Amino acid sequence: MEKPHILQIGPYPEWDVERLEKQFEVHRYFEAQNKAAFVAECADKIRGIATRGELGADKALIEALPNLEIISVYGVGFDAVDLDAAKAAGVRVTNTPDVLTGDVADLGVAMMLAASRGIIGAQDWVRSGNWQTKGGFPLQTRVFGKRVGVLGLGRIGYEVAQRCAGFDMDVAYCDLEPREFAKDWAFEPSAETLAERSDFLFVTLTGGPANKHVVDQKVIEALGPNGMLINVSRASNIDESALLDALEKKALGFACLDVFEGEPALNQRFVALDNVLLQPHHASGTVETRKAMGKLVFDNLLAQFEGRPLPTPVI
Ligand code: 8YV
Numbered sequence: 001m002e003k004p005h006i007l008q009i010g011p012y013p014e015w016d017v018e019r020l021e022k023q024f025e026v027h028r029y030f031e032a033q034n035k036a037a038f039v040a041e042c043a044d045k046i047r048g049i050a051t052r053g054e055l056g057a058d059k060a061l062i063e064a065l066p067n068l069e070i071i072s073v074y075g076v077g078f079d080a081v082d083l084d085a086a087k088a089a090g091v092r093v094t095n096t097p098d099v100l101t102g103d104v105a106d107l108g109v110a111m112m113l114a115a116s117r118g119i120i121g122a123q124d125w126v127r128s129g130n131w132q133t134k135g136g137f138p139l140q141t142r143v144f145g146k147r148v149g150v151l152g153l154g155r156i157g158y159e160v161a162q163r164c165a166g167f168d169m170d171v172a173y174c175d176l177e178p179r180e181f182a183k184d185w186a187f188e189p190s191a192e193t194l195a196e197r198s199d200f201l202f203v204t205l206t207g208g209p210a211n212k213h214v215v216d217q218k219v220i221e222a223l224g225p226n227g228m229l230i231n232v233s234r235a236s237n238i239d240e241s242a243l244l245d246a247l248e249k250k251a252l253g254f255a256c257l258d259v260f261e262g263e264p265a266l267n268q269r270f271v272a273l274d275n276v277l278l279q280p281h282h283a284s285g286t287v288e289t290r291k292a293m294g295k296l297v298f299d300n301l302l303a304q305f306e307g308r309p310l311p312t313p314v315i
Contacts, residue, residue: 004305005042007065009051012074016294020050023302039064048072048301053095054263054281056080062089070304072297075284076100076155077234078314079207086315093314094300098155099292100284105159107283108232109167111256112200115228115277116141144168149198151191151215152233153179157204160232161185164200172197191215195222200230207234217242220252228254232283235259244269247276258283 005025012020020026027046032038039061046065049057053075059082062068071081073095086093114120118140124130125137148164150157153175161171161182172186173179174194179187188194191214195201201223205211215229215238223229229252231238240261246252248269258279260266270276284293299311 004047004301005045006048006050006301007039007042007046009049009057010055010074012050012294012297013290015291016298019294019298020301023298024048026050048304050074050297050301051081053077054080054259056082057086058082059085062086062091070094070301070310072300072304073314074293074297077207079234079236081314083315092304092310094296094310094312095314096293096296097312099296100289101155101159103286103289104156104232104283105163107258107279108156108160108202108204108230108256109163111232111258111277111279112202112228112230113143115254115256116143116200120277143200146170146199147172147197148200148202149173149188149194150185150202150204151194152203152205152211153182154204154206156232157202158182160202160204169200191219192222195219195227198223198227200228203229203231203233203237205233205237207236211237213237213239215239215243217246220246223252225250226253228256230256232258235261235263240267244273247273250275 003025007027007029009029011030027042029038043065044067047067047069049071051057051071051073053073057071062082062085068091070092071086073081076095076097078093078095081093122137144167146169148169148171150161150173153173161173165171172188172194173182174188174191203215205214217239220242243255247255254275256277259281263281270278296312303310
């Protein structure tokens with residue numbers, strides 16, 4: 001029997017590629033020079049899409065594939081998939097929740113600690129010999145005991161809050177409503193009031209139109225010149241140009257960012273700043289987590305083609 005054909009939108013690690021190619025006929029969309037011609041060539045055969053959280057699948061692509069059954073996303077965020085178009089076409093969508101939660105929370109908290117304590121600059125101080133020639137490294141800012149705000153208390157936000165509580169921080173959060181499981185933490189009704197009472201503000205919202213620019217100029221300025229913003233969610237949740245303005249004029253103290261508008265390209269204004277810590281959308285980037293994510297992408301595709309229930313369905 002012919003293997004099911006799938007369209008692979010972005011690159012995966014070798015171990016995932018091997019497994020996918022064993023079971024499916026894989027069409028490597030990301031390698032095609034002329035995407036439209038490539039899709040037209042294989043369109044009738046494609047039954048599945050394997051994509052990534054930040055790449056997704058748009059309406060035009062979904063509509064170009066008449067036999068598409070499933071879009072399997074390598075990521076918890078599925079905001080880059082046009083869900084309405086998928087629904088209209090009767091296409092299932094899956095993601096990779098839970099397996100990446102701890103890593104994403106770890107990276108967010110690691111960025112907060114690294115930035116606050118100047119760990120990267122301090123290493124340069126040692127390597128460059130400044131320690132001998134100039135003396136001690138400039139004093140940095142304490143983390144434990146400070147006020148932290150978590151904007152979006154989903155799976156990742158909860159793990160961030162837990163970790164921060166472990167650092168004896170004063171934790172508050174903002175979500176659609178107060179959460180029973182979070183009764184040890186203060187609830188704030190808006191992003192702005194949360195920012196006002198925070199030294200550190202984590203953005204752990206889902207992406208998509210509902211949360212677009214929730215962190216706007218007002219929220220950024222409420223966090224203020226001594227505040228630090230940490231984003232491990234989606235760039236679209238923050239008004240990036242307001243963020244850049246605030247960082248440049250020091251209306252915001254510092255930003256730790258794992259995601260950018262138009263990534264992997266990024267606004268060059270970020271590169272000129274000394275009050276940012278920049279990461280290449282790598283919060284889920286550990287071998288352990290990426291193996292679990294790849295397995296889920298595969299398991300969802302296989303379940304669909306074998307007519308079994310999907311392990312982690314979105315729709
Ligand atoms: C990426 C993510 O999917 O989970 C998400 O929503 O954005 C990330 O885990 C990852 O970089 C793989 O593309």
